[in-house]
Amino acid sequence: MNKITQDIVAEHGLTEGEYSQVLDILGREPNLTELGIFSVMWSEHCSYKSSKKWLKTLPTEAPWVICGPGENAGVIDIGDGQAAIFKMESHNHPSFIEPYQGAATGVGGIMRDVFTMGARPIANMNALRFGSPDHPKTRHLLGGVVAGIGGYGNCMGVPTVGGETNFHSSYDGNILVNAMTVGLADTDKIFYSAAAGIGNPVVYVGSKTGRDGIHGATMASAEFDDDSEEKRPTVQVGDPFTEKLLLEACLELMATDAIVAIQDMGAAGLTSSSFEMADKGGVGIELNLDHVPMREDGMTPYEIMLSESQERMLMILKPGREEEARKIFEKWELDFSVIGKVTDTGKMVLTMGGETVADLPVAPLADAAPEYDRPWVPTPKPAKISAEEVQQPNDLREVLLKLMGSSEIASRKWIWEQYDHMVMGDTIQRPGGDAAVVRVHGTDKALAITTDCTPRYCYADPETGGAQAVAEVWRNLTATGAKPLAITDCMNFGNPERPEIMGQFVGCINGMKDACEALDFPVISGNVSLYNETNGQGIHPTPAIGGVGLLEQSSQMMTMGFKSQGDQVYLIGDLTGEMGQSLYLREIEGREEGAPPSVDLKKERSNGDFLRNAIEKGWVTAAHDVSDGGLAVALAEMSLAGNKGADITIETDLPLHAALFAESQGCYVVTVDPANSKQLQDLAETADVPICLIGTVGHNELKIENALTISLDELGKEHGSWMPSLMAGTAG
C-alpha cells in the first residue's frame, strides 16, 4: 500500500491541520482509499466548512415547511396532502470545462436530488452567468450550456420552464450554471436518507460505476488556473435516458413500502451517499465493493468510492424486499445489486477481494468535518448616485431602445426555445414572464417558480444585493398572483480565504436573512459554490435565489402582457430615482458605479400583499414588477408581451430619465379595467400603499409623454435580435 506522503495529502486538498485531525481520529495513518474518503468528505463542496457558520443564521422555518436544509432537497406543504420539493444546485466548474456535459449532468443531479425524496419532477429552472458577450469563449459556453440543459431535461420529459441569464466580464473565467428542480409528492410519501434497521440490505441501483468524475467534488472546491482546461477527463458524461428509467423505477418502488432510506450518489458518489446515510441514521455500514456494478476492469477501491458516475442511487431496503425491488429495476433494464448491510458498529467498513480496504468511524469523520470562521472584512458602502448627478440624455427614445437590446434585458427566447417547456401538459405560464407557472396535475392549484439575483448590486453592496435577490423573487412570484412560500439558494462566490470575498458572503447572507424574515420566506435548501476565481480574479458575488409560490386557483394566474385597449395603467410603489448600479448607468454612460437602489422590506411586503389581494379580487388584468432597466423597460416588456402599446404620462418631481430608468425597488406596473379603478384605489388607500394612475393601454406603440414614442415593431426587433445575432456571430 502507498505510503501517505505530504504531497499526497496536499494533492487531496487537505491542510496539515486537517491531516493531523485525520491521524487523531484514526489513531493511525490512513491508507489511500481512506485518505480519498476524508478528502471528499471534508472538501468545501461536501462539508460547507467555510460557509456553515453563516448559513445557519438563515431562517429555515415556517408552518408550511415540512423539511428544511440538510436533506437532498427541501419540502413544503401545498395543501391537500401534497408537497412541493425543490432545490437549486451549482455545476459551475464542470460546465466551464465541458459546457454540454457539465450543464447536462448538473440538471441530472438536481433532478435526482428531488426524485430521491419521492417526488416526480414537474419543472426545471436555471440561473446562468456568462462572461462578457464579446469574450471569445462566451458563445461557445452559452451554446453548449443551453444545449446541455435542454438535452438532459428534454429527454427526461420534465419541462424547463425558465430561468435567468446574465453576462459580465467577472464571469469570463468562471461561468455559473445553477440548476433548480421542483417536484411533487404526497406528504405521507416522502423519503429521507437516514439509514436504519441493523442488518437491512444496502442496495445499489442505476448505472454502472466507471472512472468518470473522480475528484469532481474536490475540483469544485479549487480555484482555476490556466491549466484547468487540462482537467477535462474528470468531467462526467450524462445519460438522461438511464435517468428517465431510474426515475420511473424509483417512483414505482416508492409506491410500495419497501424502502427505508434512499440517497442519490451525487458529488463524491458512493462515499458521500453511504457516509451521509450512516451518519444521519447513527449506524454503521458494511460494503462489499466486489458487488458494485462496474463498467471498467480493474477498478481500485479508491476509484470505486470516489467515482462520480451519474444516474446511481443507494437505498436501504426492508429485510426480505430485495427480490420485489430487483424485479422493478430489471423491468427498467437497470443494474440492481445488494452491496452491503446496515450494522451497529458505527463504522464504515469496506471490503474487496476478501480484504478490508477501509475501516473508518462514521460519526467522528462526519462530525469532525472542519468548520472555519474565516476572517472577513465588510465591503465598503459605495456612495449613492442621485438623479441630479446623472446627465439628462438627449434622446430618451434611443435610450429605451438601447436598453431593450442590451445584454441584460434582450429577449432570452433563443435560449428557452431550445428547452421543452411544455411537456407534461401543465405549463400555463411559459418562459418570458415574471415567473413560470405549472399546474399541480389534476388539481386547481398551480406553482409559480422563478430564479433571480442581481450580481452587480451584490458586488456594490452585498447586504442590499442579498436582500434584493430574495425580494425580487418574492415580487416575481407575487406578480403572477401566487403566494410566495419558500426559497432555495445557490451561493456562488470567489475564494473564501480572502477576507474581502468572505465579507461579500457574510454581507449577502445578512441581507438575505433580513429579507427572508420580513417576507416570511424561509430557505429550505441550497448549495454553496466557492473558489469561483481565475488567477485571483473573483466573480461578482452571486447568491442565486430560486423561489416557489402557490396559486390556490390556477385560473387566477396573472400575466404581464397588456390585455385590452383602454385598461388603466397604474404604478404601485414609489419611484426613488436612485441611479447607482442601474443598467442605464452601465449601458448609456459606461459606468458601473454607486450604491444599488435601496430595498425597503416593509414597503416591499405591503406593496406585494396589496397586489396579490387585488389579483385575488379579480380586478387586475396585467401585472409586472419593475426591475432591470426601470419603469420604462417594464412598460416596454408589458407592451411586447401583450402586443399592445400604452399612452403613459408620468407626474413626478424627478428628472424624467431618473423616473423612467432608475431601478426603484418594490414597484409594480398593473392594469385594471376602468370599472374596477375606484375599488383598486380605495383598497390601496386602506392598505397605505402608494399607487398612481400613469396611463392607459393603447394600440401599437408605446408613448410616454414628453419622452418618447416607439412602435412595438421597433421595440420587438431591438429586444428580439440581440441574442440570435450574438450566437450567429453577427452582433455589432
Next chain:
Amino acid sequence: MKARVHISLKNGVLDPQGKAISNSLHGLGFDSVLDARQGKTIELDLKDMSKEQAEKEVDRMCLQLLANTVIENYSIEVID
C-alpha cells in the same frame, strides 16, 4: 473478432452537422476544405466466425437496425 460499421448520410440528404463543421473549419482559416460530411462508426465485438459469415451477419444488422437506408449509406469492415 471485430467489425467496424461506417454510416454516413447519402449524397443529396442535407447534412447540417457536416455543414456546420465545414463552416467552422473555414472560420479557422482552413480554406482547403471543400465539404464535410458527418457520419458515425459503430464497433462490434463479435464471436469468432469466418470473415464472410461476419460480413453477412453485420450486413443484416445494418439493414435491420444500424442504418436507415432511406437516408444513410453504410460500409462494413471486418477485422480479424
Next chain:
Amino acid sequence: MKACVIVFPGSNCDRDLKVALTQSMGNEPNMVWHGDSELPETDLIAIPGGFSYGDYLRCGAMAGNSPIMREVVRKAEGGTPVVAICNGFQIATETGMLPGALLRNADQSFVCKDVDLLVAADNERFVGGYDRGQVVKFPVAHHDGNFFADEETLSELENEGQIAFKYATPDGELTEEANPNGSLNNIAGIYNKAGNVLGLMPHPERLISKELGGVDGKTFFDNLVHSIG
C-alpha cells in the same frame, strides 16, 4: 371508443396523450408497454412523443424494432387508425409504416414553440374538425423533425393528398421562416397511402385548453373520437 397508447422506455408524452384522449373520449386509453407482443382490442393506436431508447443510434430506430411495433404495423395494415406524434412519427417512419425519414433540424437546435400549420389535405378521420386550407396552431418540441424523402416519394405524397400538415405563416403561406426545422416542402405531417396512419411532428395534445394557450389540439382529438366513435 377504445384507444391504446404505446409506451417505450424513454417515452415522455404518454401521459399528455392519455390526458388529451381521456378528455375527448370520456374514458382512459390503455397504456401498452413496449415489451408486450399483443395489443388489446382497440379502435385507435397512438404512439407518443419522447425519447424512446434515448434517441440513441437514430431517433425511433430501436423502438421501431420492438415486439409491440410488429403488432402495430399488422393492425395498421388491417386498417386500424394510428396517430404517431413526434417521436411516434420517427418510429413510424423507421418501421416503414410511413415513407421518408426525419433528420436533425436544419439549424441543429432543439426547437420548442407554437407553430402555425396549414391543413393540407382532406381526411375526415383525422382532420374532419378543420377545413382544408385552414391554419391551426400546435406546438413543436423536437431535435429531429426535418422531414426528408426522395423526390419520387415527395411528389407522390403531394399528388396523392398524403400531406396532412405543412408549416405555414398565420395566413397560410408556406415560407422558409415558417418552417422550424428545414423539412422538405414544409411538411409537418403525412398520411400513409391508405390514409389510416397519420404521423406528425407537432403535438396536438399540448394545446387542449384555453389555460394551456389554445384549443386547436382539443378539436383534433374531439374529431378523432367523433369520426372513429
